[in-house]
Amino acid sequence: MQAEIDILENDILEKYPEVLDILLRDHTTQQNIFWATDNYQELGNEFQFHSQIKTTSITGDNGHIIMPRVKKDKDLQQSRVREMAEVFTPSWICNAQNNLIDNAWFKIDNVFNTESTLPDGTQKWEVNRNKINFPEGKTWKHYIRDTRLEMACGEAPYITSRYDTTTGEFIPLENRIGLLDRKLRVINENVDDSGEWLEAAQTAYKNIYAFEWQGDSLLLAREAMLITFIENYSFKFGKEPLLKSIQYIAYIISWNVWQMDGLKGVIPMSCGAKKTETTTLFGDVEVKIEECEGCMKDNINKHNGIYCLIKDWGNKDPETGRKGRKIKFIDLLKK
Template sequence: MNTYVDIQENEIFEVSPELLNALLKDHTLSTDEQQVNIFWATDNYADRGEGYQCGDEITIDSITGTNGNIIVPRAVKSREQQQQRSREMAEVFTPSWICNKQNNLVDNAWFGRDGVFNTEVDNSDGTHSWIVNAEPVVFPEGKTWRDYVNENRLEITCGEAPYLVSRYDTVTGEPIPVERRIGMLDRKLRVVGENTETTDEWLKAAQTAYMCIYGYEWQGDNLILAREALFYTFIEYYRIKFGTDPLLESLKQIADIISWNLWQMDGLKGVIPNSCIKLPKSKKEPLSLFSPEDLGEQEKLTLFDCPGCKNKDIHSHTGRYALIKDWKENKVLTFVSLLKQK
């Protein structure tokens, strides 16, 4: 089970170092001259020494070779690690049946009817599941399959992105076959597969689906897992449709889209985590999302020098505002620019 659920960074590196490099990129902090990667944003790995501190970038060397088993999904982590992350970062993952229920609510509203992709089942023993509607999706009058693929969807504080793709249940670690998947991107790719014939048609529509799926996350290891899950989802749906793997050039294009659309951000502030306050790399405790009173006096003073932190105004932070890409308009903008100012 774990071999399937836990994507190995060494496998991606062996296919192409460029792919793994793209999946590590932070577009907010990178420039044309220099790539900056997402950073750990957690002290869970700090005992490994240099390169694994809270503020350190995640490099290819730090997660490949003999370090290839460092990042693992929550379901594979020890119970102690799970509880620690829940305490420190309020990390709680959602089982697939709940993700399915909530994703169904979105689709029920869009299609104007229930049971488009599946029917939910509440079993007598207290467990929950779903029965897949295997018939090709029928679209309501005035809407097409392309309209559905072009709908923007966002998973906030996405963790390993269980609402976007469902390769496995993030709570139990149980793999989910492609034909039973329930993520928002899974549904788009199912529709793409049902309505395209050639590889060119499929690739173009699949890229559009990826351009319309977004998510942000604080912790760097979770973000890598989420990006990898979307990356492997692309490969798996292509295999199901065409019986072979996509070409490297197609993989590079998807990896670039993923690295833009799943980004690292403090969801309460709209900035790169901890960027309103510069923490020394030697700091042993991560900055709490909810407890600035736990900071030292000098750190507290620095934090509250930020007008956004002081007044809880998401538009007034001194930190580095996270950038995203509007693919339809082909422009880069800050995430907070999409939010209405009071």
Template sequence: MNLLQIDICENEIFEQSPNLLSMLLIDRTLSSENSQVNIFWATNNYADLGVGYQYSDQITLEAITGKNEEVIKPRAVKSREMQQQRSREMAEVFTPSWICNKQNNLIDNTWFGRENVFNIEVDNPDGSHSWIPSDKKIIFPEGKTWYDYINENRLEITCGEAPYLVSRYDSVTGEPIPIERRIGLLDRKLRIVGENTQTSSEWLKAAQSAFMSVYGYEWQGDNLFLARESLLYTFIDYYKAKFGKKPQLKSLQNIASIISWNIWQMDGLKGVIPGSCHSVQQTVQDLFDSKVTIQECKGCQKGNIHKHNGTYCKIMDWNSNKTLTFISLLKKEK
């Protein structure tokens, strides 16, 4: 496995463990202990491929493995025509890594109370932008520990391929980013984990906490799947960089399970599974006649995120190990 591989090979994951790949497709809101429901495409970009690739079809193992392993590709690898189509239809815009780095630095500047913690930003004379990674162990401010940092919750909204969380490659140019130069919020946490642990068991325990603390949601199923894949391979990258070997399958499955809860499919404006709001037909009978009325979703009518009749998305509160709806974290309108 090439650490700097951009387009991850689904067949490779499937051959190692079909269950592992299946975990990256599960929709935790709709699934139960006895039945797995997968995320769905939520885009018409693949409709020409036929049955199994329509807007509302679930993404199945068969649809993305075997001869179909190259169906889902990162935006940087997609054709220019498809990139433009997705921008027009879904306002899909991806952020270059230097901007992700700049904004992530603002978060860390506040948390650490100082600048240039993980890198120094560079504005080049030719108008390009870069950064110089810090090469010394990160020192924490008084009253805060490295464990406090890796447990700080972070959320990337409308995450696409999750470039703010992990930065295996620049999502605009497709240029691979070496592990020592990565700038994602999870990348930073895993760097801290590596600097403060010695054994594999210590690293795995701390890395699990780091993964539990990062969240992201996305409308389109293909982007969501790419984000989940990228988080899983980021785990592999950092473990291999630390210990010189790949993590065991049981460790991968544990992390994949966390990822499937924390990176989920959602309409961010409504807090529901995309397209799940609906109209309800009612028949009202009076003395002489019956009348059919159509009741629109109240949340959609009033723009109130707490009044939708769609399926509200569930996430995991890892502190209590209980599920809750995402909108339960939001203040209700008065």
């Protein structure tokens, strides 16, 4: 198991062909995710705020550009806090809040672990090493199908806790507390056939969603979820999954963890004043500036930006007839 918290893009490129390209995909724009930050602009034209993140931009000699926040320069960390309100949550808080969700779902407390405080004030948790039992009327299959969402996910510490995002401490697989970690744990406990395991894992991934504004953090979240899949399969079967299985999980992640302005439901910076030019009958050019109604009225349904698409994996797409219907994220808010 990889105990290094920084997942290197060069390693992904070398070991898993096409996977990095998949992880960089934005299905709403049919392009790549973009930086959405000025932190890298001094590196050149490919690193400007609106520039797409390309595989060639973050591999080779640039293979160490994207790194977890805890490894970034302290001044850069503080500037991201000031400019983007980027704050990362200690793993013990993520665990406590995830426990609240499971307490409600299982209708009992301390299913996966028990929280504790050491004499020095350090917050920890003690993992329940016994096989997870499920309440009457529910099974592990219901649990992995239960849909969970992390908003403004950053590096996705609530989803997969490979490391503590505040200290950089690597967390062994058996001690992890993320929403996805818990789903994969119950799969490991209940499935021994590799084919069935892969199918169950795909179901688990299809029921974990997250969004993030900044492209670098979004990629880190996607990478962490991908490596978590590989780590769990290796833990269970003593070898890595086939490339096609890794590619499909990457594809699911690229749909379910997307780039979005969470206050507007659109691609970041895609809405605002729009200028249109029309030529009159007499050849004069008239310029019209149309403000974004959604921004002016604080109405999430009235923005003129690009509304983000996600995939509803359980329903058929009317265009293809296959499961996996594309929907606007904001349409979920109307239900």
